[in-house]
Amino acid sequence: MFAMTAGIEAGVNQPLIGFDDLTAGTVFNFQLERTAGFIDLGFGVQGAFYQGKNQAYSQYAYGLRFLAVKNNWLFSPALEAGGDYIRRQIGSGQEIGFSFNYLLGIRMNFRYELLTVYPFLYYEGAADFHVNDGFIGIKIGIKHEL
Amino acid sequence: MNYNGHRTKIPWFLIPALLLITGCGNNIVERSAADYFPYAAGNWWRYNNNSSYDPQTIFVEVEPLDTLIQIECYPVTYSGVASYYALGATGIREYIKIVHAFAGEEYTVLEGFVKRIVTPLVTGSCFADSLADSLNVAGAWIKGKYEIRGLVSEFTDDELYGNVYQIAFTVRETVVDPDTTIIWDRNFNEVYAPGIGLVRFNNEQGEFHLSEYDLK
Numbered sequence: 001m002f003a004m005t006a007g008i009e010a011g012v013n014q015p016l017i018g019f020d021d022l023t024a025g026t027v028f029n030f031q032l033e034r035t036a037g038f039i040d041l042g043f044g045v046q047g048a049f050y051q052g053k054n055q056a057y058s059q060y061a062y063g064l065r066f067l068a069v070k071n072n073w074l075f076s077p078a079l080e081a082g083g084d085y086i087r088r089q090i091g092s093g094q095e096i097g098f099s100f101n102y103l104l105g106i107r108m109n110f111r112y113e114l115l116t117v118y119p120f121l122y123y124e125g126a127a128d129f130h131v132n133d134g135f136i137g138i139k140i141g142i143k144h145e146l
Numbered sequence: 147m148n149y150n151g152h153r154t155k156i157p158w159f160l161i162p163a164l165l166l167i168t169g170c171g172n173n174i175v176e177r178s179a180a181d182y183f184p185y186a187a188g189n190w191w192r193y194n195n196n197s198s199y200d201p202q203t204i205f206v207e208v209e210p211l212d213t214l215i216q217i218e219c220y221p222v223t224y225s226g227v228a229s230y231y232a233l234g235a236t237g238i239r240e241y242i243k244i245v246h247a248f249a250g251e252e253y254t255v256l257e258g259f260v261k262r263i264v265t266p267l268v269t270g271s272c273f274a275d276s277l278a279d280s281l282n283v284a285g286a287w288i289k290g291k292y293e294i295r296g297l298v299s300e301f302t303d304d305e306l307y308g309n310v311y312q313i314a315f316t317v318r319e320t321v322v323d324p325d326t327t328i329i330w331d332r333n334f335n336e337v338y339a340p341g342i343g344l345v346r347f348n349n350e351q352g353e354f355h356l357s358e359y360d361l362k
Binding site for chain 1: 172173174175176177178179180181235236237264265266268269270271272273298301308
């Protein structure tokens with residue numbers, strides 16, 4: 001009706017470069033996509049929670065994402081970019097800050113009428129324009145055409 | 147509106163991009179992702195006190211892994227004097243031993259590992275640990291106690307080393323025998339940099355700065 005799709009994704013991120021103090025994290029996001037010529041463009045919000053190897057340590061990240069994906073292929077390359085608000089804390093200590101995030105990945109689409117389900121394998125980089133580290137992750141996504 | 151009567155378009159994505167670039171200035175990714183304690187056998191650091199009246203150099207080197215009281219730890223020599231650090235998920239623990247001399251013999255009153263630094267470093271985090279024990283030496287009870295407190299102060303953006311953390315330590319060693327009580331208080335600060343480790347510290351001998359280092 002609106003030529004848009006709405007979807008949710010959930011999965012895990014595993015530190016790949018840097019972030020040695022973190023264990024795997026849980027990631028959720030909600031997004032809207034719309035076909036724009038050859039590709040589909042979208043916008044989403046994301047939340048992630050990481051537990052530290054030190055059980056007292058944790059890190060949260062909440063962010064916005066702009067995405068481009070080629071939805072009508074079986075294997076859809078996806079590119080995302082955006083920013084995260086990060087909060088890390090241990091005991092009484094706490095820090096906040098912002099990061100620039102980007103994601104490169106591929107989705108495998110399984111379609112049933114207006115519904116699409118896809119596993120999503122990706123690398124998500126986090127940078128603060130000083131260092132650049134990142135996670136490898138896998139999510140399961142489900143989306144519906146509106 | 148410009149002079150043609152057309153609305154001037156500002157790229158909408160520039161606004162969040164500018165906010166992001168400004169916000170990223172506090173380098174939280176670096177502090178979250180970096181290793182502030184690169185302890186590995188063979189790594190070394192050399193420190194100078196920058197004094198022209200009493201110049202001193204301290205050479206710190208990490209030796210191969212050793213085992214003390216069944217715990218794997220790195221001997222770290224400070225100009226030849228060894229401290230022992232056990233690395234773990236919750237931080238770094240240091241081997242502590244208090245001895246009591248009596249009739250030409252040395253008796254170990256207290257021995258064990260205490261928290262030295264809790265990792266990861268986060269502004270405002272504090273920690274404390276202690277060890278206490280006693281020993282009967284020739285009919286007299288000798289009590290020993292070791293207490294350490296640490297506070298991670300706010301990170302600073304150092305021109306040379308990036309986002310560095312300063313940790314303020316307070317250490318008290320107490321030995322009590324039937325006749326006397328000996329208390330040794332120490333206060334010192336250490337500054338750690340990402341990917342390098344200890345870059346500055348002060349103790350009774352003054353303030354020392356990193357002059358050169360080599361990490362394997």
